[in-house]
Amino acid sequence: MTDAFVPLLVAVPLLGAVLAVAAGLVSERGPPAITAAVLVVQTALAGWLGSQALLHGELSNGVGGFVAPYGIELVVDGLSAVVVALVAVVSLAVLGYAVRDDPGGTAFYTEYLLLVTGLSGMSVTGDVFNLYVFLEISGLATYALVASAGTGRSAVSALKYLLFGTVAASLYLLGVGYALVATGTLNMADLAVELANVGYDSPLVLASFGFVVVGLATKTALFPLHTWQPDAYNDSPDSVSALISALVSTVAAYALLRIVYTVYTPAFFDAVSVARDAIVVFACLSIVVGSVLAVAQSEVKRMLAYSSVSQYGLVVVGLAIGTRAALFGAIVHLVGHAIMKGGLFVAAGTIDDLTGATTVEEYAGLADRFPVLGGASAALMLAMVGVPPAVGFAGKWYIALGAVRAGTWPVAIVIFASTLLTLAYFAILVERMFVAPASASVRAATDGGAESERLGGPAAPPRSLLALVVGAAVVAVVLGFAVTGLETALEPTLDTLLSP
Amino acid sequence: MIDLIATKHTYLVVVALLAIGAYVMIESDNFVKKIIGLNLFQTGIFVFFISAAFLTDGASPVVQSGGGGGPFVSPLPHVLILTAIVVGVSLTAVALGLVVRIYESYGTINEDTLEEVLAND
Numbered sequence: 001m002t003d004a005f006v007p008l009l010v011a012v013p014l015l016g017a018v019l020a021v022a023a024g025l026v027s028e029r030g031p032p033a034i035t036a037a038v039l040v041v042q043t044a045l046a047g048w049l050g051s052q053a054l055l056h057g058e059l060s061n062g063v064g065g066f067v068a069p070y071g072i073e074l075v076v077d078g079l080s081a082v083v084v085a086l087v088a089v090v091s092l093a094v095l096g097y098a099v100r101d102d103p104g105g106t107a108f109y110t111e112y113l114l115l116v117t118g119l120s121g122m123s124v125t126g127d128v129f130n131l132y133v134f135l136e137i138s139g140l141a142t143y144a145l146v147a148s149a150g151t152g153r154s155a156v157s158a159l160k161y162l163l164f165g166t167v168a169a170s171l172y173l174l175g176v177g178y179a180l181v182a183t184g185t186l187n188m189a190d191l192a193v194e195l196a197n198v199g200y201d202s203p204l205v206l207a208s209f210g211f212v213v214v215g216l217a218t219k220t221a222l223f224p225l226h227t228w229q230p231d232a233y234n235d236s237p238d239s240v241s242a243l244i245s246a247l248v249s250t251v252a253a254y255a256l257l258r259i260v261y262t263v264y265t266p267a268f269f270d271a272v273s274v275a276r277d278a279i280v281v282f283a284c285l286s287i288v289v290g291s292v293l294a295v296a297q298s299e300v301k302r303m304l305a306y307s308s309v310s311q312y313g314l315v316v317v318g319l320a321i322g323t324r325a326a327l328f329g330a331i332v333h334l335v336g337h338a339i340m341k342g343g344l345f346v347a348a349g350t351i352d353d354l355t356g357a358t359t360v361e362e363y364a365g366l367a368d369r370f371p372v373l374g375g376a377s378a379a380l381m382l383a384m385v386g387v388p389p390a391v392g393f394a395g396k397w398y399i400a401l402g403a404v405r406a407g408t409w410p411v412a413i414v415i416f417a418s419t420l421l422t423l424a425y426f427a428i429l430v431e432r433m434f435v436a437p438a439s440a441s442v443r444a445a446t447d448g449g450a451e452s453e454r455l456g457g458p459a460a461p462p463r464s465l466l467a468l469v470v471g472a473a474v475v476a477v478v479l480g481f482a483v484t485g486l487e488t489a490l491e492p493t494l495d496t497l498l499s500p
Numbered sequence: 501m502i503d504l505i506a507t508k509h510t511y512l513v514v515v516a517l518l519a520i521g522a523y524v525m526i527e528s529d530n531f532v533k534k535i536i537g538l539n540l541f542q543t544g545i546f547v548f549f550i551s552a553a554f555l556t557d558g559a560s561p562v563v564q565s566g567g568g569g570g571p572f573v574s575p576l577p578h579v580l581i582l583t584a585i586v587v588g589v590s591l592t593a594v595a596l597g598l599v600v601r602i603y604e605s606y607g608t609i610n611e612d613t614l615e616e617v618l619a620n621d
Contacts, residue, residue, distance in 0.1 A: 129580055136587045152605025159598040166591050174545050181552045
């Protein structure tokens with residue numbers, strides 16, 4: 001019975017996007033109100049369907065009454081339940097920032113809801129071509145959102161992102177084409193059976209795997225396919241940076257995980273071990289190079305962007321190693337990274353609004369003037385480094401544990417080294433914020449002369465944004481404690497994913 | 501070789517379109533030409549799907565009430581490509597919209613010139 005509600009996860013935000021346009025014709029305050037209402041409904045729906053899927057097993061629905069494998073099937077299993085709930089919650093939370101930042105009226109909110117549509121669709125679809133369509137919907141919405149800053153620079157970054165993103169999606173489509181030629185089907189579950197019948201050493205199957213992985217790795221921004229990502233994160237409006245850094249690459253990484261485990265299955269990795277080794281090598285490179293580039297950045301938003309390159313490397317290492325612990329670690333880190341990175345981008349945007357500080361140097365002395373904001377940001381950074389008990393630690397711990405159990409010692413060493421590298425760039429920032437004397441821009445913002453002291457003291461960060469950043473920090477810590485519970489809940493899903 | 505050209509020439513077109521598209525996208529410093537390259541690249545993929553669906557003497561998959569009438573051509577790749585063409589058109593529209601914005605801001609659609617302008621900013 002609940003299966004029939006699964007398509008609503010895509011239909012609700014899509015309908016909301018249209019309603020937002022209609023509301024924009026009536027009143028300027030219409031679109032944000034509609035967007036908020038739609039995202040509340042979406043969050044409730046995702047929470048309800050997600051909990052049903054976790055408690056009672058997978059939900060699936062053949063859209064329009066066409067039976068799988070001929071029609072498009074939407075599936076919510078434990079993994080997609082987690083991702084679709086993450087998308088709903090994070091987009092609702094970031095909306096609280098976007099309404100203050102408000103870069104572009106009606107069009108902005110429509111794009112926002114279309115992005116949620118695309119990402120939710122990618123999370124629940126059980127059809128590889130449908131995944132391509134949702135990949136492009138979320139891509140188109142993201143390009144428009146990046147350009148909504150209205151500056152020439154943001155248009156350049158959006159175009160660069162568009163060229164990379166479209167080639168990536170096209171390569172994915174080519175991979176789907178090879179799989180279709182080999183098997184004649186597009187349904188993920190059906191493909192798993194048919195691909196095994198064709199034989200994993202068939203050139204068609206190998207080529208399709210290669211194209212699909214390269215396409216999705218570009219969308220995930222793994223080194224050396226990440227070059228679109230720092231510009232896109234840096235030049236978009238602050239609220240959009242927070243949203244896309246938290247969700248877009250996360251869902252692309254989820255899609256990679258889904259394709260590798262549901263379509264090609266672990267048996268493919270066992271048959272073609274060179275594919276697994278290649279992904280592990282790429283991901284390890286991504287971890288190291290991403291961190292090194294992050295250390296070299298002077299602008300905070302760019303540093304956070306390069307940090308994502310390294311963190312997604314960790315996630316992909318986890319999914320490529322493919323032991324139970326490593327796979328679970330990859331899922332935990334995917335969710336944890338989304339919350340921590342989203343929170344950090346909101347913090348960076350708030351600090352920019354308050355003081356105009358955008359570089360590491362300008363962050364000097366910040367924690368003295370804004371203790372709560374500085375403290376929460378530092379907590380998020382340390383969580384990202386992997387200080388227990390935060391979720392960043394749990395994710396890395398499970399991935400490392402999986403690597404050790406699989407006997408891939410070099411990978412385990414890279415993961416431990418990555419913790420030090422992450423510390424290297426966040427430690428500079430924390431040191432600036434807490435120890436160094438205040439920078440000119442921080443001083444200017446806080447003691448604008450005796451005049452402003454009398455008029456109500458130094459500028460304070462808005463309460464709602466403080467709540468977002470502190471909330472992200474709290475969730476990052478609480479999730480760290482909830483990980484064992486999540487492991488129990490995901491047990492059946494992990495069993496299905498790992499069954500050959 | 502002759503055999504390959506005689507029977508699989510559409511696949512050679514695919515390879516040519518993909519290669520030319522990728523080359524134009526990388527090599528040209530004009531944004532509009534880059535977008536044309538992107539379109540060529542995508543068209544290569546469309547031709548790939550359509551070639552794969554080709555069946556000698558295949559009939560369109562309309563089954564008469566009595567049944568029979570095969571062999572039929574699979575309609576699936578055609579439908580997929582119809583969707584992909586629509587996606588491609590929307591992408592081209594957004595890309596050209598961005599190019600217009602870039603031109604309004606910087607007065608150029610040349611990548612190298614733009615980089616000089618941005619470096620002087």
